[in-house]
Amino acid sequence: xxxxxxxxxxxxxxxxxxxxxxxxxxxxxxxxxxxxxxxxxxxxxxxxxxxxxxxxxxxxxxxxxxxxxxxxxxxxxxxxxxxxxxxxxxxxxxxxxxxxxxxxxxxxxxxxxxxxxxxxxxxxxxxxxxxxxxxxxxxxxxxxxxxxxxxxxxxxxxxxxxxxxxxxxxxxxxxxxxxxxxxxxxxxxxxxxxxxxxxxxxxxxxxxxxxxxxxxxxxxxxxxxxxxxxxxxxxxxxxxxxxxxxxxxxxxxxxxxxxxxxxxxxxxxxxxxxxxxxxxxxxxxxxxxxxxxx
Numbered sequence: 483x484x485x486x487x488x489x490x491x492x493x494x495x496x497x498x499x500x501x502x503x504x505x506x507x508x509x510x511x512x513x514x515x516x517x518x519x520x521x522x523x524x525x526x527x528x529x530x531x532x533x534x535x536x537x538x539x540x541x542x543x544x545x546x547x548x549x550x551x552x553x554x555x556x557x558x559x560x561x562x563x564x565x566x567x568x569x570x571x572x573x574x575x576x577x578x579x580x581x582x583x584x585x586x587x588x589x590x591x592x593x594x595x596x597x598x599x600x601x602x603x604x605x606x607x608x609x610x611x612x613x614x615x616x617x618x619x620x621x622x623x624x625x626x627x628x629x630x631x632x633x634x635x636x637x638x639x640x641x642x643x644x645x646x647x648x649x650x651x652x653x654x655x656x657x658x659x660x661x662x663x664x665x666x667x668x669x670x671x672x673x674x675x676x677x678x679x680x681x682x683x684x685x686x687x688x689x690x691x692x693x694x695x696x697x698x699x700x701x702x703x704x705x706x707x708x709x710x711x712x713x714x715x716x717x718x719x720x721x722x723x724x725x726x727x728x729x730x731x732x733x734x735x736x737x738x739x740x741x742x743x744x745x746x747x748x749x750x751x752x753x754x755x756x757x758x759x760x761x762x763x764x765x766x767x768x769x770x771x772x773x774x775x776x
Contacts, residue, residue, distance in 0.1 A: 535607075541563065547753055550753075571630065575634045582603065652697060747766060
C-alpha cells in the first residue's frame with residue numbers, strides 16, 4: 483500500500499509541475515502580444531462617453547454650453563476634451579508617437595467637472611475611459627487642404643485604433659472658416675477669401691467621410707456658415723478665427739443634436755449673455771446643418 487501511495491504522490495507532483503509549466507508558457511505568450519492601453523469598464527451601461535482630440539476650436543465647440551444641453555436629455559455622459567493650441571493632425575500624430583504630455587485635458591459629466599489636467603498624453607486620455615466616440619479635426623489653416631489629411635490621418639487613426647475599445651467609433655469634427663475680414667497669415671492659402679476657404683472645407687469633409695472610417699460627422703463649419711446668413715452675421719466670431727459666445731452656442735447645439743438625435747430647436751436652456759432671438763437663430767442653424775449633412 484505504501485508503494486502505491488508513493489507512486490500516486492510522484493504522479494501528482496508530475497502533473498503539478500506540468501500545469502505550472504503550461505501557466506508559464508501562457509504568461510510568456512501573453513507578454514509577447516502587442517501592447518494595448520488599458521481601458522476602464524463603463525461605470526454605467528448607458529453612459530455616453532466622447533473624447534475630443536483637437537485644439538482651441540474643440541474648446542470653442544464644447545466647453546461652454548454642451549454640458550447643460552446634454553444634461554437636459556442624456557441621463558449620464560462624460561465628455562473629455564484633449565486640447566493643444568493650433569494642433570494639426572500631423573502634430574497629433576507626432577505627440578502620439580513620442581508620448582508627449584503636451585495636452586490640456588478636461589473631463590466633465592452631467593453634474594460636475596471630473597478632471598482638469600494640464601500635462602496629459604494622448605495615450606493617457608484614451609485609457610482614462612471606455613470612450614464610445616473619439617473625435618478628430620484638422621487645424622484651421624489646413625482644414626481645406628486635403629493633402630494635409632492624407633499625410634497624417636491614416637497613421638493617426640491606426641495608432642488610435644490599436645488603443646481604443648473594439649466598439650469605439652470615430653467622429654469627424656468639421657471646423658469653420660475665418661471671418662471675411664480676418665487678416666492673419668494663416669488665411670493666405672485661401673487668398674483671404676472666406677468663400678474659397680469654405681468650398682475647400684466642404685470638399686475636404688466630403689472626401690474624409692468617404693475615405694476613412696468616420697461613423698459620425700459634426701458639421702460645425704456648416705452651422706457657422708448658416709448662422710452668418712442670418713442677422714447674427716459676423717457676430718459669430720470673437721477675433722476672426724475663434725467664436726463669440728453665440729458662435730460657441732451654435733456649435734454646442736450642433737454637437738448636441740449629432741450625439742443625441744434630438745432636435746436642437748427644442749432646447750430650453752437660458753444661457754447668460756445670449757438673448758432669445760440670437761439663441762433661436764443659433765439653434766435653427768445647428769438643426770439645419772445636421773439635416774443637410776444627413
